Amino acid sequence: MIHAAQLAHIEAVINQMTLFDRPADAVLSAYFREHPKLGAQDRHVIAETAFACLRRYTFATALIAPEKPTARKLALATLARIRHINLKEFGDSLAANEREWVTALKGKEVEASLALEAELPEWVLERLALNHDEIVELGQGLMRPAPLDLRVNTLKMKRDDALARLVADGIDAEATPFSPIGIRLKGKPAINRHALFKDGALEVQDEGSQLLGLLVGARRGEMVVDFCAGAGGKTLLLGAQMASSGRLYAFDVSEKRLANLKPRLARSGLSNVHPQLIAHENDIKVKRLAGKADRVLVDAPCSGLGTLRRNPDLKFRQTGQSVAELNEKQAAILESASRLVKTGGRLVYATCSLLPQENRDIVAAFLERHPDFELTPANRLLEDMRVALDTGDCLEMSPHRHNTDGFFAAIMTRRQG
Numbered sequence: 001m002i003h004a005a006q007l008a009h010i011e012a013v014i015n016q017m018t019l020f021d022r023p024a025d026a027v028l029s030a031y032f033r034e035h036p037k038l039g040a041q042d043r044h045v046i047a048e049t050a051f052a053c054l055r056r057y058t059f060a061t062a063l064i065a066p067e068k069p070t071a072r073k074l075a076l077a078t079l080a081r082i083r084h085i086n087l088k089e090f091g092d093s094l095a096a097n098e099r100e101w102v103t104a105l106k107g108k109e110v111e112a113s114l115a116l117e118a119e120l121p122e123w124v125l126e127r128l129a130l131n132h133d134e135i136v137e138l139g140q141g142l143m144r145p146a147p148l149d150l151r152v153n154t155l156k157m158k159r160d161d162a163l164a165r166l167v168a169d170g171i172d173a174e175a176t177p178f179s180p181i182g183i184r185l186k187g188k189p190a191i192n193r194h195a196l197f198k199d200g201a202l203e204v205q206d207e208g209s210q211l212l213g214l215l216v217g218a219r220r221g222e223m224v225v226d227f228c229a230g231a232g233g234k235t236l237l238l239g240a241q242m243a244s245s246g247r248l249y250a251f252d253v254s255e256k257r258l259a260n261l262k263p264r265l266a267r268s269g270l271s272n273v274h275p276q277l278i279a280h281e282n283d284i285k286v287k288r289l290a291g292k293a294d295r296v297l298v299d300a301p302c303s304g305l306g307t308l309r310r311n312p313d314l315k316f317r318q319t320g321q322s323v324a325e326l327n328e329k330q331a332a333i334l335e336s337a338s339r340l341v342k343t344g345g346r347l348v349y350a351t352c353s354l355l356p357q358e359n360r361d362i363v364a365a366f367l368e369r370h371p372d373f374e375l376t377p378a379n380r381l382l383e384d385m386r387v388a389l390d391t392g393d394c395l396e397m398s399p400h401r402h403n404t405d406g407f408f409a410a411i412m413t414r415r416q417g
């Protein structure tokens with residue numbers, strides 16, 4: 001049953017989210033902070049409906065057309081046609097004219113199109129370089145809910161032991177199919193309250209992100225740079241791979257993101273990580289390390305389109321123009337980061353984008369400019385790690401094929417001089 005008050009909250013949240021001026025999850029958390037009295041059930045209905053609306057926004061607006069998609073109409077269309085709430089379940093939350101409108105909406109058909117089937121805007125469709133069926137499969141994969149994946153901190157525990165402990169505690173969990181250090185949970189238990197999480201033995205990390213981190217191949221005693229470390233999702237993995245030895249630099253231009261790394265670092269037990277705030281990719285702190293690093297990871301700022309399962313608003317917050325601007329940044333960061341790699345060392349360029357323009361194109365242009373770097377096939381490295389996954393010479397994960405977020409990684413080696 002949908003109550004009038006719930007409907008009003010859903011409308012208010014959709015109203016703010018569809019301004020597309022800040023991340024949808026930030027809108028939702030702020031809203032819940034401003035309405036502390038909302039119960040768990042209300043929060044659940046509000047969140048599920050608002051995110052369903054963003055996921056199927058093209059469909060919802062097509063249903064409402066030619067009328068203007070007001071937040072109220074979007075809320076009603078989402079509930080009636082996407083969440084399949086029947087008229088009875090709306091109780092007395094609808095005005096008489098709304099009841100009529102929803103009744104008509106229940107039988108309304110919309111004209112089929114690729115953008116509608118895949119729920120991807122034209123500017124994304126144009127840039128995907130996929131055929132019709134592949135786009136539909138991808139788009140539908142991006143609409144399915146993402147599982148909750150964990151990474152085991154191998155500094156503290158073995159995966160089998162962590163898995164056994166979770167199962168013993170009544171949590172439905174299984175090993176991830178590809179990552180040797182991953183656990184996939186069924187449902188969404190509050191894992192951050194579990195003792196293993198509090199002790200730093202577990203971290204939340206998508207399986208694709210884990211594989212990408214493992215491809216860096218960081219080893220004990222090495223000098224490794226995580227060039228775009230953010231809040232350290234991959235830094236923590238690299239540090240554990242290095243068994244907390246050697247030196248691991250975590251660079252980022254965002255003070256706030258690096259600050260979020262601190263508590264995670266404390267939990268992880270790592271003592272080899274050196275977070276460094278840099279002003280830009282050519283900062284003097286970067287230049288000091290020229291030619292010294294065994295491995296450099298560039299987890300570049302990108303459109304994030306591979307994470308649409310979690311952030312469906314991104315397809316409306318990014319544009320062809322913003323991607324073009326990101327491309328310049330990506331190339332500049334890769335250029336600067338590559339200077340840190342020593343001869344024989346490894347450079348990994350990665351994104352959570354699905355667009356060739358942010359992935360292969362950046363790498364191809366870089367390799368063209370730098371004959372001293374060569375591509376090391378990802379499939380060969382995965383085989384060496386006994387990971388039964390072959391996506392070709394680069395790592396390319398996608399929701400519909402691998403049930404992970406969309407990820408890209410190219411591994412490059414600096415040739416011996």
Ligand SMILES: C[S@@+](CC[C@H](N)C(=O)[O-])C[C@H]1O[C@@H](n2cnc3c(N)ncnc32)[C@H](O)[C@@H]1O
Nearest residue numbers: 228229230232233234252253254281299300301
């Ligand atoms: C994809 S996110 C990194 C996510 C992180 N590696 C993780 O696994 O959680 C990209 C990061 O690049 C950072 N960034 C943007 N411009 C940068 C630059 N010029 N140099 C270094 N980092 C930069 C952003 O602040 C952001 O944290």
